[in-house]
Amino acid sequence: MNSVIELxxxxxxxxxxTDKKISQELLSDLxxxxxxxxxxxxxxxVTVIRVTDGEKKAAFVDISGGQKYVATAAEFLVFCADLDRSSRxxxxxxxxxxxxxxxxxxxxTVDVGLFAQNVVVAAESEGLGICYIGGIRNNPARAAELLELPNNVYPVFGLCLGYPDQDPEVKPRLPVPVVLKENSYDDGQDRALIDAYDQDVRQYYRTRTGGKKEMSxxxxxxxxxxxxxxxxxxAFLKDQGFDMK
Amino acid sequence: MNSVIELxxxxxxxxxxTDKKISQELLSDLxxxxxxxxxxxxxxxVTVIRVTDGEKKAAFVDISGGQKYVATAAEFLVFCADLDRSSRxxxxxxxxxxxxxxxxxxxxTVDVGLFAQNVVVAAESEGLGICYIGGIRNNPARAAELLELPNNVYPVFGLCLGYPDQDPEVKPRLPVPVVLKENSYDDGQDRALIDAYDQDVRQYYRTRTGGKKEMSxxxxxxxxxxxxxxxxxxAFLKDQGFDMK
Incomplete structure (x- = not known):
């Protein structure tokens, strides 16, 4: 396993x-x-909106259900799926x-996912930590209004970036045979594998919360x-021009 | 710029x-x-279906509009958005x-994008080359049938993986100020920047095709x-259980 896969x-x-800022040069590189x-x-x-305005940051904390790190992270970026530019x-x-x-x-939407994950990998390779903020979809209309998004653009998720001031454990993932199938979708072995995995997840939460939370x-x-x-x-997407026809 | 960002x-x-296979160990790592x-x-x-069956590979070449490398790449993976497993x-x-x-x-769908892009980065870090195959959505119903996908699972895209037998140029991307905005979506400077970028893209195609293709x-x-x-x-997604309500 090479160092990139390890990362x-x-x-x-x-x-x-931490309070450390991200340099403009690094942000551009990401x-x-x-x-x-x-x-x-x-x-x-893809269009990325970098939120630097204090009032807008506060509004995004609110939209995302009080996740304060949206305002305290060095950077808060909103990733938008953009069909307006190409329409022009x-x-x-x-x-x-x-x-x-x-x-x-x-x-x-897929373009946004691939783009953002590359930003994340680049950021982590530079020692930054990240957190995706799907919570901006709690009130996507307000998010779109704050960012003055035109029709045919919607905010998919936010992303907090900054230098880590914590060192949490890696969360266990499903066993490979549950997510990788050959030639057809065959879920015959899934239940037994997920039962065992459920115990791993319980243990992860026990350790992380000092026994307070335990959920499979x-x-x-x-x-x-x-x-x-x-x-x-x-309804939001329809208003924004995404008719889903 | 570190080596990961360079990658x-x-x-x-x-x-x-080339004909070189991908080891099972590496595939599992990816x-x-x-x-x-x-x-x-x-x-x-996310559920990934690895297509190894020759007839199914041939069918996917057909579905994707005759892209032969779907069959000749060392691996062809279909990435599916999966709400069936969690429903169970x-x-x-x-x-x-x-x-x-x-x-x-x-x-x-976003989960699939993030997952697949990590697979791609891991693959490229090992010297593999990749090609996303959105063309499986030419006939998603046939793709779903071939892979025996249950309701609430849909095939988002395919991915070819193998050791490269060509060394094409990197394709130029839009200027950063077109895709990165601050605090609001402001496209005032886009047209001038895209006009200049259009010339870069024309030049890229001229070089790549020996002057035969030239399109901005x-x-x-x-x-x-x-x-x-x-x-x-x-209609396909609705049949598959994705009502988009």
Whole structure:
């Protein structure tokens, strides 16, 4: 296993940061690393908004349910899926932009995922810690308003970046045979493997919380999938131009 | 700039591979690197199907519009967004799975993006080349049938992996100020920057094709957004359980 794979495997979210800033040069390097990721049909459907304004940062803490590190991290970036930039190209070449397709939504959302993960790997290779903030989708309309997003652009997630002031354990992942199948989706062995994994996850929480929390992975999933999941997203996206046709 | 960031910035798609196989140990390492990426709410909403069956590989060449390297690459992996595994957890804990939300679709799709990009970075760090295959969405229903995907699982993209037998140039990306904004989406400077970038892209194609192809980025986008984009995706996803509610 080489040092890059070791770096990837050592990822854990960081939620407490020192005061040290990230240099402009490094930030630019991280963004360029993100841009270097593959992009479907050369779309480059990603716009990153760097939030430096104090009031806007406070608003994002609020939107994301009080995650204070959104304001205390050296950088808080909002990753947006962007079909507006490419739509503008149509005007310049006297074509009519045909947007609102589910496929385009997938392409731009995947572009954001690949780009952001490259930023994360680059950041961690420089000793930075990161935390993705899906909580901005608690109120995506307010996030879009704060960032003055045009139609055909939506905020997918935020990302906190900074120098770590904590050193949490790596969280155990599902056994490889549960996530890697050959030729067909065959879940016959999953239950036994997940039962064993559930014990690992319980142990992880016991250690991390000094015995206060103890919950298996399958219990967490049952809680997560057992309830509605941000039911406002559909209407928000439609308002923003993503018709999902 | 450290060596990891250099590696990330040197990415280009590889479409011609040597006969050299990828060891099982390395493949397992790549998958574990993928799993180590962040996952929203600990969902781990990714299943990777490794296609080794010759007939299925041939079918995927066909689905993806005749991209032969799908069959000739050492490995062809299909990355699926998976809400079935977590739904099963609900049954085990006597809860009722509540699926079909757009938000869940986003979470699982983003999970796939982060996971796959980690696999790609790990692969490239080992000297492998890769090519994402979005073309499997030309006929996602057939892809799902071939892989026997259950409801609440959809194939997002394929990935070819192998040892490179070509050494193409890195494709130029948009200038950083076009994709990185501060505090708000302000596209005032974009047009001038994209005009200059368009010339870089023309030059890239001139060099790569010996003068045969010459197309700017904005022209490509105008072609891409000027036509319908896989309009079958919406109905396919609905059939597969993704109601987008």
């Amino acid at each position: 990837l495997k050592s990822h854990r979210s960081i939620r407490k940061f 963004i360029q690393a993100g841009q270097a990721a593959a992009t479907s049909s050369f779309l480059q459907g 190209c149509c005007e310049w070449h006297d074509a009519k932009a045909t947007v609102g397709f589910t496929e385009q939504f997938i392409i731009a 992975w399958s219990e967490q999933m049952s809680g997560l999938l057992g309830k509605e999941s941000r039911p406002h997203m559909r | 990330l910035k040197s990415h280009r798609s590889i479409r011609k591979f 998958i574990q690197a993928g799993q180590a990426a962040a996952t929203s709410s600990f969902l781990q909403g 957890c609900c049954e085990w804990h006597d809860a009722k799975a509540t699926v079909g939300f757009t938000e869940q679709f986003i979470i699982a 980025w904005s022209e490509q986008m105008s072609g891409l957004l000027g036509k319908e984009s896989r309009p079958h995706m919406r």
